[in-house]
Each structure stands twice: as C-alpha cells, then as structure tokens.
Amino acid sequence: MDFLKVTPSSSGVKSNLGPWTLFLFAATCGASVANVYYAQPLLGSMAADFGLDTADIGIVVTLTQIGYAAGLLLIVPLADIANRRRLVITQTMLLSAAAAAVGLAPSTFMLLVAMIALGLLSVVVQVVVALTASLTGPEERGRAVGLVTSGVVIGILAARLWAGLLADLGGWRTVYLASGMLMLIMSMLLAKTLPREKPSGSKEGYVAILRSVPLLFLRYPLLRARAVLAFLIFASFSTLWTAMVLPLSASPYLMSHTAIGLFGLAGVAGALAASGAGRLADRGLAQPVTGASLALLAISWAAILCLPASLPVFLLGVVALDFAVQAVHVTNQTLILAARPEARSRLVGGYMVFYSAGSALGAITSTMIYAYAGWPGVCALGCSFSVMALVFWWITRPMPRA
Incomplete structure (x- = not known):
C-alpha cells in the first residue's frame, strides 16, 4: 500500500499526503501528546506506590x-535545519523508552527524571505538524494541518479516559508500559512511511535558530496576534477540563475518574467537527472563522454553567467549547505555517509556548476560583478568557494576513 501519495499541485509543490499518511501522522500526534496528560487521573495511585x-x-x-x-524551545526549532524524517523517528523511539522508564521506575527520583524526559520528547507532535505543512501544497495545507491537529486534541481529551481504563485493569504502571509499546509501533510505521528528505541546505547553526525564534515573533505582527489568541483560548480550554x-x-x-474521562468523548466530537476549519482558512476565510469561533467559545460557557442542574446542556457546552477552540487553533497554525516556510518548526514551537x-x-x-466561588466562578473565569480573546481579535482583525 502506498502511504505517500504524490500528486501535481498548482503551486508547484509535488508532494501531497495521502489519507493513510495523514491518519498515521494524526495518530502519532495523539499518542505522543497523551503522554503529557496520563498522570492527571493517576496521581493518587502513584503517590500510594511511592509513599x-x-x-x-x-x-x-x-x-x-x-x-x-523545554522541548518546544530546544528541540522543535532543530527541525528547521535537521533531517526531519530522522528527527521524528528518533524522537518517537526515545519517547517509547521514556514511557517504559516511567512504568518501570523503581524510585521517586527515577520517576521524576523519566517524567521530565517524557515531556521533553513528546514535542515530536510539533515536528510532525510542521512536517505535514512542508509536505503539502498551499491549497491543501489548512486541511492537512487540521486533520493532524485533530489527533493532538483527541489525544489530550482521550488520555484521561484511556489512563483510567488501563489503570483499573492493571495499575498505573500499565498505562505507561502500554504507551511505550504503542510509541515503538508508531516509530516502526513512521520509518516505513516517511519520505526520504534532501538536506535542508540551511547554513544556520543551532544557536542561531534558537535566537531567531523571538525575533520572528517581534518582526511579524500576525504571529504575535495569533500567539496571544492561543494563550487565551487554551486558558479557557484548561479552565474547563481542569x-x-x-x-x-x-x-x-x-x-x-473513568466516568469523568468519558466526557472527553464529547470533546473529541467537537474537535473532529472543527477539523474542516483549515479548509476555510485555505480559501481566505481565516478571519470570519476566527471571529465566529471565538463568539461560540464565549457563548458555550452559558451552557457549561448549567452544571449540575442539567447534564445534557452541560455536554452541549463542552462540545461547543472544544469545537471553537479547535477551529481557532487550526486557523492559527494554518496562517503561521504559511508566514515563513523555511522556519515552520521555529514558528510552531514558539506558538505552542x-x-x-x-x-x-x-x-x-x-x-x-472553584475553592472560593464554586462552579459559577469557574464559568465566569472561562468566559472572561473567551471574551478577552474575542475583543483582542476584533481589535487586531485589520492586520494583514502575513
């Protein structure tokens, strides 16, 4: 089976990713980023195990x-000058080893060291997103980035449920040992799938590209504006899910914890529905999509406020919130990745900070806020982040595309 579909492009870009490759990229992103979130429902069991x-x-x-x-700042920019195929495969294999090290940790010290390594190597997600943008033409880039980014959001939302189920079956260590095996399988699939790359030809050194990250954001107003939107929408997102x-x-x-993890499925539905936002961004509709999504994000908190009075209405709010956040996130990345093609990894890494x-x-x-004002206070906080994002977008909307 051909995992890489090569098709002509009106833009002159020869390589467009086929559906199976996009699925593998999305699955790799979801499985990788989930490692950052597995611990949240497992902390009680881990505390008891280590006393x-x-x-x-x-x-x-x-x-x-x-x-x-640290990985966002130190590893992701490296993809602009290194062989990205080799970098992705190496990171995925090392991530497999780090997950296994967490599952086998004999002491608290080794656990903490392994958890740092786990977070450091999970940034392979951002390298894969930048690689996706590089392997697709401009007319398909938003759609491809949207599909791959959906895997990230699904991984974040499903991590709690998956961790709860596996921990109930075999303990918290089973979660990380299973993740290590999954990442090893992913690395082998990627080794067979990723196309060979020519050298980037970049003469920049590693220190130079690290220094260039803040300079890029200072130079381009669009990057700063979309980074601020990311800060505010994910503050709203984290307010709900925490x-x-x-x-x-x-x-x-x-x-x-397992039952609460099932709510992640509602969030997954919203995230999947929003993957089409990249297609609209490809058609020049990034600003309308952003404005409408931010308005929906603010309104969703009215439904979320109905907890505990009405669980169905609360679920509708959860779906709406995740749809809105994912739509803005995909649109942000589509615009940012088009700004400086030779610096895509640096841009993604800086944005994700x-x-x-x-x-x-x-x-x-x-x-x-919950300790002092309960659930209404949390909803007011999340809505405040959302309204600030909407107001900021309205003020900066006349800004040029790039």
Whole structure:
C-alpha cells in the first residue's frame, strides 16, 4: 500500500499526503501528546506506590510540563535545519523508552527524571505538524494541518479516559508500559512511511535558530496576534477540563475518574467537527472563522454553567467549547505555517509556548476560583478568557494576513 501519495499541485509543490499518511501522522500526534496528560487521573495511585503525600505527587505533572516547554524551545526549532524524517523517528523511539522508564521506575527520583524526559520528547507532535505543512501544497495545507491537529486534541481529551481504563485493569504502571509499546509501533510505521528528505541546505547553526525564534515573533505582527489568541483560548480550554472533575466527583454525581474521562468523548466530537476549519482558512476565510469561533467559545460557557442542574446542556457546552477552540487553533497554525516556510518548526514551537502558558494559567486559576466561588466562578473565569480573546481579535482583525 502506498502511504505517500504524490500528486501535481498548482503551486508547484509535488508532494501531497495521502489519507493513510495523514491518519498515521494524526495518530502519532495523539499518542505522543497523551503522554503529557496520563498522570492527571493517576496521581493518587502513584503517590500510594511511592509513599508520597497527595500534595507532593503534583510535582509529577509540573515536571512533565516543564520538560514539554523545554522541548518546544530546544528541540522543535532543530527541525528547521535537521533531517526531519530522522528527527521524528528518533524522537518517537526515545519517547517509547521514556514511557517504559516511567512504568518501570523503581524510585521517586527515577520517576521524576523519566517524567521530565517524557515531556521533553513528546514535542515530536510539533515536528510532525510542521512536517505535514512542508509536505503539502498551499491549497491543501489548512486541511492537512487540521486533520493532524485533530489527533493532538483527541489525544489530550482521550488520555484521561484511556489512563483510567488501563489503570483499573492493571495499575498505573500499565498505562505507561502500554504507551511505550504503542510509541515503538508508531516509530516502526513512521520509518516505513516517511519520505526520504534532501538536506535542508540551511547554513544556520543551532544557536542561531534558537535566537531567531523571538525575533520572528517581534518582526511579524500576525504571529504575535495569533500567539496571544492561543494563550487565551487554551486558558479557557484548561479552565474547563481542569476544574470539571471537582463538581462531577461531588454530590449529586459522585463520578469516578473513568466516568469523568468519558466526557472527553464529547470533546473529541467537537474537535473532529472543527477539523474542516483549515479548509476555510485555505480559501481566505481565516478571519470570519476566527471571529465566529471565538463568539461560540464565549457563548458555550452559558451552557457549561448549567452544571449540575442539567447534564445534557452541560455536554452541549463542552462540545461547543472544544469545537471553537479547535477551529481557532487550526486557523492559527494554518496562517503561521504559511508566514515563513523555511522556519515552520521555529514558528510552531514558539506558538505552542503560548499554548502551554495559557493551559497552565487556566489550570492554576480555575482550581483557586472553584475553592472560593464554586462552579459559577469557574464559568465566569472561562468566559472572561473567551471574551478577552474575542475583543483582542476584533481589535487586531485589520492586520494583514502575513
């Protein structure tokens, strides 16, 4: 079976990805990014296994996120000068080893070291997204990036459910051992699928490309604007998905982690529905798509506020929120990846730093607000992030495309 479909393009780009390759890329992204989120429902079991206090085990999540942020800044830009085929395969194989190391960790120290490595190597996701953009012509780029990015969102949302199910069957270590095996399989499939690359021809050194990342964002207003939107929409996204476990695990629902993880399926539905936003961006409709999606994001919080009075209405709000966030995220990446083709990995890495910062802000503030103002306070916080994003987009909308 041919995994890489080669077709002529009006833009002169000869290589367009076939559906099986896009599916493999999306699956790789989903499986990779899930490693960053597996620990969230497993912290209690991990604390008991290592004899740690529940408050102390939270360092596991923090170190994983620190490793991920470091990877965005130190590894992803490397793809602009390195052989991306070799980089993707190597990262995926090392990620397999890191996941296995977490599952086999004999001590707290080894666990924490392995979690840092796990976060560091999970940024293979961003290299795959940039590679997808490079292997597709301009008329197909938004659609392809949208499909692959859907795998990222699905991986984030499904990680909690998958981790809960496997942990119920074989303990928390089973989750990471299974992930290690899955990433090993992915690396072998990618080795057979990824096309051979010619040298990039870039004369830039590693230090030079690291220095160029902030300069690119200072030079191009579009990059700054879309990075700010990413910060705000993922702050809203994280506000919901971090805090929702608190009311759902309390009376009257008293749901388990596995049951709460099922809500991720509603988010997956929204994310999949929004994958077509890239096609609209390809047609020059990025600004209308962004505005409409941000408006929907703000409105979705009215439905989310109905928890615990009406669970069905709450679910509609969850679907709407994930649809809106994914639509803006895909549109952002489509525009950013078109700005500087020779610097796509740097642009994606820099952009995702804002994504990580927004996610961290939403996670920290949502739990604090819930302690003082309950679920209505959380909804007010999430809606505030959404409205700020909508207002910011309205102010900056006359900005040129590139």
